[in-house]
Amino acid sequence: MEDVPSYYIEVGVMNENLHDTPSPEECVARIFELSGTKLEPDVASGLWQQILNHKWFLSEKVGRDIGMRAACIDFLENIQQATGEYKAYKNRNILNEMGAQVIGRSIWNTIADTQPPKQLVKRRIILPLTREGLSRKHGVVPPKTILFFGPPGTGKTHFARAIAGILSWWYVEIAPSMLMVDGMEKIGANLRSIMEKVRILDELVLFIDEFEEIAASRDNGDRIDKSITNEFLKQLPLLKNQGNKILLVCATNYIQQLDEAMLRPGRFDCIIPVGGLDREGSKTILQNYLSKLNVGEIDLNQVAEMTTGFTPADIEYLFQKIAQFAFEQELATKQDYRVTTETLLQIIPTIRPSLTDKTREKFEKDIVAYSRF
Ligand SMILES: Nc1ncnc2c1ncn2[C@@H]1O[C@H](COP(=O)(O)OP(=O)(O)O)[C@@H](O)[C@H]1O
Ligand SMILES: [Mg+2]
Missing domain, CATH: 3.40.50.300 (P-loop containing nucleotide triphosphate hydrolases)
Incomplete structure (x- = not known):
């Protein structure tokens, strides 16, 4: 016995644990007592032997008995980090694959x-x-x-x-x-x-x-x-x-x-x-698109009035047309061209609003028939 390091003796005391196969519920109880971590029975029984091995391995490494409690906590901390990292890695792959x-x-x-x-x-x-x-x-x-x-x-x-x-x-x-x-x-x-x-x-x-x-x-x-x-x-x-x-x-x-x-x-x-779109909704969208243009004087209320029946997509299309128009004006005249209320009033009538009385009527009926919130 003299040459046997003391931690082997400790493990020796645990021998009955090493060789018995505790029930899953017993594993849950032991791990919980040692580490305060409550695991599912099948997980706990799968890990119990590995925790015993880890205690042996750690004790070997430091040359003294590190005790069941420290071994158990160390093992669980590492495994949690490892599964966390693996999960993050897997999720990143899925997100990439799906074009997130x-x-x-x-x-x-x-x-x-x-x-x-x-x-x-x-x-x-x-x-x-x-x-x-x-x-x-x-x-x-x-x-x-x-x-x-x-x-x-x-x-x-x-x-x-x-x-x-x-x-x-x-x-x-x-x-x-x-x-x-x-x-x-x-x-x-x-x-x-x-x-x-x-x-x-x-x-x-x-x-x-x-x-x-x-x-x-x-x-x-x-x-x-x-x-x-x-x-x-x-x-x-x-x-x-x-x-x-x-x-x-x-x-x-x-x-x-x-x-x-x-x-x-x-x-x-x-x-x-x-x-x-309500009036305020149109104005906010108009303002957002106007902020990307070279603008002069704009009467936002008047413009909003003119875009009744426009969907956001119609407004987006309107501003594509306006941008192209302003660009071509300046190319032709070689002078700074600013988009004004005039410009908008000129181009708005060339776009047909998507929301006509007929589509609106149909939508109103759908709202009554299908909405639930
Ligand atoms: N406040 C807003 N509400 C909705 N769409 C907006 C708004 N501002 C800008 N847009 C733009 O208007 C267009 C609306 O089209 P979209 O969302 O594809 O409509 P849908 O999916 O109903 O066909 C998009 O290009 C969107 O970016
Ligand atoms: Mg869409």
């Missing part, structure tokens, strides 16, 4: 407070997610799946990006065409594989555009539509039941085409109309 983007917070400010549905989005989504303690206190459950609908160019994509920006979450955009790259038979499988990856991630806005392509009514669609609609319906509860911060935002211009099952309560937490 970082959206600046400033995009939120391109939307006037009065532009619908900014206030609604703020109340139902942003505040509950940013004031977590308060929402937990009052039992508010932030939505995990939302559907935007409204005429083209009204800002559905813009809102999805703005949400990611103001939350400082990742933004991933999926178009149905991306799911079709491997042929029509693979659409469902591709959706499944994307959703499997997404569920690993955290703090992510997943945006699915042209949602009617995925979720068209199964009565009208062919067999392929059915399979993807069914796959999507299967994926929704899986997404909603995991604990990560993931917000699924779907958008469609054609909500009447969606399968009824999609619109049933329990699928989308909120179904939100996007459209119809």
